Amino acid sequence: MSGAVPSLPTRGDAVLVGMQLVDGVDPAPREGLALVVEDGRITRITSPDDALGAGAAVIDLDGAFVMPGLINMHTHFSLSLPGAGGDAVSGLSPHELALYMADGARRTLLSGVTTVRCVAEKGGADFALRRAIAAGHVPGPRIFTAGRALCCTGGHGFDSDDTLECDGADAFARGVRSQVKAGADLIKLMISGGIAGEHEEITTPQLTREEMAAAISTAHAWGRKVTAHAGPAAIIAEAVEVGLDCVEHGYELTPEVARLMAENGTALVPTLVVTRAGAFFDDLGVPTWMQQRSLGAGPRHMASYRYALDAGVEVLLGSDMPPFWNFEGTSAVVRELEHMQSGGLPAPDTVRAATSAPARWLGAEGELGTLTPGAWADLVVTPTDPTADVAALRDIDLVMKGGVVVRDDHRRADVSSG
Ligand SMILES: [Zn+2]
Structure with a gap:
């Protein structure tokens, strides 16, 4: 040699x-x-x-x-939740953040996740990471990324560098173009409140119909699909009507809105583990208000998932938590699959929800999954x-x-x- x-x-x-x-x-x-x-x-x-x-x-x-x-459709290598663990990530310099994310990418791959869809990452480091993995500089999964997520002023996730605040239809169209310019494979919108925002409720609607329509039509014109962080049924219905391709979490679906999603071919990434993640929140020192909101939303979240299954919505694997996180005796990504299965999805369908179905959403049918x-x-x-x-x-x-x-x-x- x-x-x-x-x-x-x-x-x-x-x-x-x-x-x-x-x-x-x-x-x-x-x-x-x-x-x-x-x-x-x-x-x-x-x-x-x-x-x-x-x-x-x-x-x-x-x-x-x-x-x-496994193809994990909801990841954040630069995740920073409220609390001490998240504050430490937020305090990293850009160079430290890139190396921190590379470590997460390596551990994600070793956990069995060979492809991820990143749905809000800080500082453009996801694009550098994607290139470094493809070049063999660092080990990690294949990356499809949304870059920064688009939210309204003060909207879900506004206080972190992994979002971009936009207001009005023009600003949302510009936001989409800016992420496509940076290298985004898809677009992520924050259309309602969530668990991790102190000044909002899960049910707070945040984007107007015009803003959603502008973002989605612009993304589609550039050949990018759009997914949305979303809780309540009413705003999900509006977004589906203007062409949304995928719903994240879907904490409070109704049978009617689940049927609307099925009719329009809108997928659901339920991320069931995020309302069952007490041990993870303890690891990160997440504040009590967030723990309570998360765990309190659990039963409604599971009911929502079952409505989606009953309606025939395509459900896809996504952990939100770092896939490799040591959680309840296994990894977060496997725990999510167990919740999807015990919630009513037969095991062979759960395997498909982790492999060929996400690949199809990503436009990589026959290549991945x-x-x-x-x-x-x-x-x-x-x-x-x-x-x-x-x-x-x-x-x-x-x-x-x-x-x-x-x-x-x-x-x-x-x-x-x-
Ligand atoms: Zn997320």
Whole structure:
């Protein structure tokens, strides 16, 4: 070997055998197949005998389950909630913040999340992080980002650098353009109050119909989808009527508004864990008023989620909390999936809500969130079947992104390579 030290590999080759394949689309696992990965992508799904000639390192999974890496549709690498933990993040210099976010990106990837959708990040650091990960300078998931979220003056999240205050239709159109100019893949609007704002209620409507319509039509003209932080049903209905593509939280949906969302193809990222996050708030020193508001909203939030399921709304995985956070015996992202499942979504559908369904929303169908020829080899391995119970993901022991093994607790890849 020469003295040269490369950046992190972003694409690898491998042959996976001995697995039960959960492809992110079919409800049941299939066995007796081999997955051939070349230059980061799955090129063939074939018989093990046929695959062994491929020449790449062979990973024998010994009967374990392989599924697409998780796609987390609601993350903030620069999250700062009220309280001591958040104040420490808010106090970071721009350089410190970028490194802090890189650490979060690495831990997110190792938790099994191979793609994230960032829905409000501070200081434009998300764009730098996205480039650094793509270049192999730091490890992390694939990033789709909204840049800064747009809120009204004094609106949800106004007191942090991860939002941009706008007032009036023109200012919202300008806000959308500014984030597209910065590199945003989508747009995030704060259309109502929430849990983390001291001077608002979850039910406070914050944008006018004209402001929402201006932001959404401008974003669509530039080929960007729009999602909205939203609590109460009435303003969600207005936003859906003017073309909103996705609702975050949806704390207080009604059956009627859930049906309206289903009819218009508006997705829901329920983030159920944020109203069940007492231990996380304790970790961060979140003030009592916020804890009470959050936990108090829990039952209504779950009822709202059930209305969405009953109406046939497409629900998607999103943790809001850092996905990797050590929470109630597992990670926040797995805990969110467990809440989605126990709230009434069958396990195979919960797997899809974490893989192929988010990929479709992101416009990456066939590239991400599925294990089929042509897709990136982004995957996780668990000893038990996630399509029987998503709690299986508590035991993720191997993570691969772009054909590169980034986590391998049981040295599955080591033992059989060569
Ligand atoms: Zn959030």
